[in-house]
Amino acid sequence: MTKKKHFETEAIRNQTERSQFSEHSTPLYLTSSFVFDDAEEMRASFAEEKQRNLYSRFTNPNTSEFVSKVVAMEGAESGYAFATGMSAIFSSFAALLNAGDHIVSCRSVFGSTHSMFTKYLPKWNIETSYFKVDEVDLVESLIKENTTILYIETPTNPAVDILDLALIGKIAKKHNLIYIVDNCFATPYIQQPIKFGADLVIHSATKLMDGQGRVLAGVTVGKEDLIREIYLFARNTGPAMSPFNAWVLSKSLETLAIRVEKHCENALKVAEFLEENKNVDLVKYPFLKSHPQYNVAQQQMKLGGNIVAFEIKGGIEAGRKFLDKIKMCSLSANLGDTRTIVTHPSSTTHGRLSEEDRLEVGITNGLVRVSVGLENVADIIEDLTQALSN
Ligand SMILES: *Cc1c(COP(=O)(O)O)cnc(C)c1O
Numbered sequence: 001m002t003k004k005k006h007f008e009t010e011a012i013r014n015q016t017e018r019s020q021f022s023e024h025s026t027p028l029y030l031t032s033s034f035v036f037d038d039a040e041e042m043r044a045s046f047a048e049e050k051q052r053n054l055y056s057r058f059t060n061p062n063t064s065e066f067v068s069k070v071v072a073m074e075g076a077e078s079g080y081a082f083a084t085g086m087s088a089i090f091s092s093f094a095a096l097l098n099a100g101d102h103i104v105s106c107r108s109v110f111g112s113t114h115s116m117f118t119k120y121l122p123k124w125n126i127e128t129s130y131f132k133v134d135e136v137d138l139v140e141s142l143i144k145e146n147t148t149i150l151y152i153e154t155p156t157n158p159a160v161d162i163l164d165l166a167l168i169g170k171i172a173k174k175h176n177l178i179y180i181v182d183n184c185f186a187t188p189y190i191q192q193p194i195k196f197g198a199d200l201v202i203h204s205a206t207k208l209m210d211g212q213g214r215v216l217a218g219v220t221v222g223k224e225d226l227i228r229e230i231y232l233f234a235r236n237t238g239p240a241m242s243p244f245n246a247w248v249l250s251k252s253l254e255t256l257a258i259r260v261e262k263h264c265e266n267a268l269k270v271a272e273f274l275e276e277n278k279n280v281d282l283v284k285y286p287f288l289k290s291h292p293q294y295n296v297a298q299q300q301m302k303l304g305g306n307i308v309a310f311e312i313k314g315g316i317e318a319g320r321k322f323l324d325k326i327k328m329c330s331l332s333a334n335l336g337d338t339r340t341i342v343t344h345p346s347s348t349t350h351g352r353l354s355e356e357d358r359l360e361v362g363i364t365n366g367l368v369r370v371s372v373g374l375e376n377v378a379d380i381i382e383d384l385t386q387a388l389s390n
Pocket of ligand 1: 084085086087110153157182184185203204205206207216217218
């Protein structure tokens, strides 16, 4: 095996073998299937005696290139690419769980992940117990005889809380649980959960990995034996990433490091600006000293990420008014785009939850989430300034 190069180099040079045309940039292999020379080659390929592409639901040169980059970036052994982040999450759980298993998860997880836990997995008698971000000391007491998976996201959405990856990893190891981390908000450039004991790392590549708001995509990477189960499940049930999306994403990853650097530089400036604004009560950004888990963030993250949360004075009404006054930033449900996006979860994405349920995941009435983009930061701050003025 060749020695792993640095993060940026792997993202650029980890390429599919060139075709007879000696192209510099990997072409798009828009093909559903692949051909065999003879019966023996076909037999050996299906018997997996020979590693090669058979059918694009299984593997494709573009999806394999994308996966091998993410595997290198996360320090994983293997991986599989999915059509969306949610299909990566659902397929990974479905492949590894048996009816009657139990999951322990942080309550602050992506909304659809929580719906999977509460609405769908119980159909197979799979229950989930939750701990809140500030209840990590309760995790062990939630583990039961039939617990098989320990699941977290950090930083959390939308409240930007931080969970201690190493501490939770130790608990997972002690109880022999599969430790799964949704690393979407951080990206492997900022944080590599496998270093802290994660067995599997999942991404919605829709977010910062593409970073330009073009494609939906997901990926799971981690331990070889677990990925093998997930791969077999996926190859039979069909949530594969399209070659086109993989081609787009593989090019996006070439610039992930410099994009994330700039996102974080802009986000820190936005966070510092917000801390000084008189209409803002509280700012949450992992690399602000005022963040409750600042020390943990410093230990496990290289930079603070691109998401800033803040509490606008005046609650729900003030949050709605703020959105209406925004001129340049986008009101959109996405995040991790070149374009700065602002959302007010309590009146939009989490509007159907009761106030009590919202508070469980840190969504206060005045919470605003900013996904800081790559525009000139002075223009972002100008827009936020005028929208916050009364
Ligand atoms: C967006 C998101 C997902 C779901 O990803 P899709 O690509 O939209 O299916 C999962 N987890 C987190 C943290 C996300 O932000």
